[in-house]
Amino acid sequence: MVLGLPFSLxxxxxxxxxxxxxxxxxxxSDQCAWLLAVPCLRRAxxxxxxxxxxxxxxxxxxxxxxxxxxxxxxxFNIKFVMSAWGWTCIFLGGFILLVAYxxxxxxxxxxxxxxxxxxxxxxxxGAIETFLLIENLTGYCFDPVPTGLLVNRLPDKLSCLRxxxxxxxxxxxxxxxxxxxxxxxxxxxxxxxxxxxxxGHPAGVPLRIIFLLNVLLLGLWNFLLACTVVYxxxxxxxxxxxxxxxxxxxxxxxxxxRCRWSPGRPGTGLFLKVEGKKRN
Numbered sequence: 001m002v003l004g005l006p007f008s009l010x011x012x013x014x015x016x017x018x019x020x021x022x023x024x025x026x027x028x029s030d031q032c033a034w035l036l037a038v039p040c041l042r043r044a045x046x047x048x049x050x051x052x053x054x055x056x057x058x059x060x061x062x063x064x065x066x067x068x069x070x071x072x073x074x075x076f077n078i079k080f081v082m083s084a085w086g087w088t089c090i091f092l093g094g095f096i097l098l099v100a101y102x103x104x105x106x107x108x109x110x111x112x113x114x115x116x117x118x119x120x121x122x123x124x125x126g127a128i129e130t131f132l133l134i135e136n137l138t139g140y141c142f143d144p145v146p147t148g149l150l151v152n153r154l155p156d157k158l159s160c161l162r163x164x165x166x167x168x169x170x171x172x173x174x175x176x177x178x179x180x181x182x183x184x185x186x187x188x189x190x191x192x193x194x195x196x197x198x199x200g201h202p203a204g205v206p207l208r209i210i211f212l213l214n215v216l217l218l219g220l221w222n223f224l225l226a227c228t229v230v231y232x233x234x235x236x237x238x239x240x241x242x243x244x245x246x247x248x249x250x251x252x253x254x255x256x257x258r259c260r261w262s263p264g265r266p267g268t269g270l271f272l273k274v275e276g277k278k279r280n
Contacts, residue, residue, distance in 0.1 A: 022205055025205055025208050025209060025212065026205075026208060028212055029193075029208040029211050029212055030197065032193075032211070032212065032215045033190075033193040033194040033197060033211070034194055036187060036190050036191045036193065036194070036215075037191050037192075037193070037194035037195065042187055042191065045187060046184075049180060049183060049184070049222075049225075049242070049246075050242075052222075052225060052226050052229060053176065053180070053225075053229055053238055053239060053242040054239065056226055056229035056230050057229050057230065057235050057238065059230045060230050060231065063230050063231060067231065069227040069228075069230070069231045069232075070231040070232075072232065076224055076227070077175075077224075080220065080224060081175050081178070081179065081224055081228065082175075084178050084179055084182050084221065084224075085120075085121065085124055085178060085182065087217060088182045088185070088186065088217070088221075089117055089121070091210070091213050091214050091217050092117065092185070092186055092189055092190075092214055092217075093114060093117055094210050095189070095190065095193075095207075095210050095211055095214050096113050096114055096116075096117070096189060096266075097110060097114060098207050098210065099192065099193065099196055099201075099207075099270070100113040100114070100270060102201055102202050102207070103196060103199070103201045103270040103271065104269065104270050109269055109270075112263055112264060112269075113263065113264070113266070113268075113270075115263045116185075116189070116252075116257070116263045116266075119252060119263060120181070120185055120252075123181070123248045123252070124177075124178060124181065127174075127177055127244055127245075127248065128174055131171070131172040131174055131177075131241075132157070134169070134170055134172060135157060135167070135169035135170060135171050135172070136155075136156045136157055136169065137169075138169045138170040139157060139167050139168050139169020139170070140167070140168060140169070141154040141157075141159075141160035141163075141165050141166070141167055142165060142166055142167075142168060143165050143166070157169065170237070171233070171234075171237055172237050172240050172241050172244070173228070173232075173233040173237045173238045173240070173241035173242075174241065175228050175232070175233070175241070176225065176228055176229065176233065176237075176238045176241035176242050176245075177241035177242065177244055177245045178245075179221050179224060179225040179228065180225065180241070180242045180245035180246065181245035181248060181249065182221050183218060183221050183222060183225065184245065184246065184249040184253075185249065186214060186217070186218045186221070187218065188249075188253050188265075188266055189266050190211065190214050190215070190218075191266065192266045192267040192270070193211055195267055195271055196267075196270070196271075199271050253265065
């Protein structure tokens with residue numbers, strides 16, 4: 001009996017720790033869900049993104065040029081920014097999949113909601129190709145030499161770089177576009193979690209953890225966006241990249257997704273039954 005006492009105390013302590021962790025997860029997810037669901041806070045967040053892109057570059061004059069984020073090849077830029085869409089699809093796709101299927105139980109409706117990520121991927125790829133086309137049309141190939149610049153007659157950036165030269169053109173910031181676009185999408189998609197919880201749908205700890213991981217990823221994208229606009233690229237290149245991302249978001253979530261023949265806005269068709277009962 002005496003020997004068994006410490007083991008019983010350890011078991012009790014482990015149970016308390018588990019209950020505490022679950023309580024923290026529930027409390028944190030409830031608070032974040034409430035914040036993301038408030039329309040005025042989402043509008044304020046859009047203003048925040050605008051301020052970061054427009055005024056963040058002014059901090060470049062006060063930033064340390066030797067900081068890790070001033071290097072294009074820093075760890076965060078390579079592992080996260082360059083693959084931001086992949087990270088977003090993994091975490092946000094898992095959240096959309098669980099919320100849509102647990103709320104509706106319909107595979108086709110779940111796929112319809114997931115198709116918004118496919119639309120986003122198409123817009124991202126289209127924007128990158130457009131940026132490359134603009135850079136090719138506005139640029140020229142050159143060699144840096146001690147006496148000046150030796151201009152080459154190579155037609156595009158790819159052939160110029162293959163020859164070991166440099167290409168100078170209007171390079172719209174793809175990183176700024178991608179991070180801004182991911183931020184706007186994540187705020188829209190995760191804002192339905194409060195409605196999901198209010199309807200009483202299954203909301204276990206795994207789903208709440210996935211939601212919180214999306215919130216953390218959103219915070220990371222905001223931080224890396226701020227670092228990008230402070231340290232990297234030219235001012236107009238960053239502003240244009242963010243403006244194109246905002247237009248893509250507006251065209252989809254504020255215009256097209258309101259139409260009947262579209263993937264629909266986040267939450268469309270997921271809460272109609274319960275809302276209909278409340279009306280009656």
